[in-house]
Amino acid sequence: MGTYVALLRAVNLGSHARLPMARLRELIGELGYAHARTYLQSGNAVFTTPIEDAGQVAASLREALAADGVNTEVMVRTGAQVRAVAEAGHPFTAAGVEHTKLQVAFPLAPVTPQQLRGLAAPGGESALARDGEVFLHYPQGVGVSKLTTATLQRHLGTPVTCRNWKTVSALAGMC
Template identity: 40%
Template sequence: MTTKYAALLRGINVSGHKRVPMAELRTVLGELGHTDIATHLQSGNAVFRSTDEDENALAAALEEALHERFGFSVGCIVRSHAYLAAVADACPYPAAELEGKQLHVTYVDRPVDAGRFAGLDPQAYLPEAFEIGDRCLYLYAPDGLGRSKLAEALARPRQTEGLTATTRNWNTVAKLVEMTRV
């Protein structure tokens, strides 16, 4: 039996740094034995089928293969359709009423302890807001991620130390749920 997954690569193809062409990403995934491979956008979103059920092992193998191919490290998170759909369904914000650029999900490689954010005063960032989900953070940024002071605060080393995390806007979140549907 195979499962359909999304691979979310962190920090590639940004301002010409850590360039990973999507055709080569598809090739790497194929060389790892995955099938039904497709990519979305140039920002490191790929879907594939695999018989392996260990998301962490899939991510580690992809990180290693990318390092061998390109000579630099790329953090990867691999998640199944079931997980991606559950994250979308659990969104604490009215996604249908918002523009895709206003709502984001930061996927994290492990559960996030609320203690990481104890030093943040949510009132200081209003109307921006965030909520902790299952190995993710939901971020409401009405003026977009680029202008978000809360996103900046959430990305500080105290909040991210030891984590692999990568953020997608709601349009991409929804597209990955659709692309991984069996």
């Protein structure tokens, strides 16, 4: 039985793609997956399944969500992958940096460091690709950033969803 983490893109942002986490847990159970737990209200779920293909798990969850009226991308990582991200540490961690200024972008398709070349990172913002994910530092905060998720998606040519470092660490702990 493998542990997986599902990261839903752009759910429960204002009136967009409303999805109660209880319903997400139900959908996961309806797919035959077990031990579904959610974290916060932003589409983070940890669960187990005997299926060994993360892509298959993501596709089945995306289809179930669409049938339920929520059309969104679903990025799925194994529990081991999320734990490895957290255990390796955020590359922009420094004394006094708030976790809210550290993000991890989870792309639908793995990203290489070369793909970040030419990405505009204004205002001292930084992006670094490692192990397929993109680590971000927003010294002025995410809310005023010019390096938005949409900008990152356009540059990379693949959907992404971002989580702050505290959320990544909590999800790793849930695995």
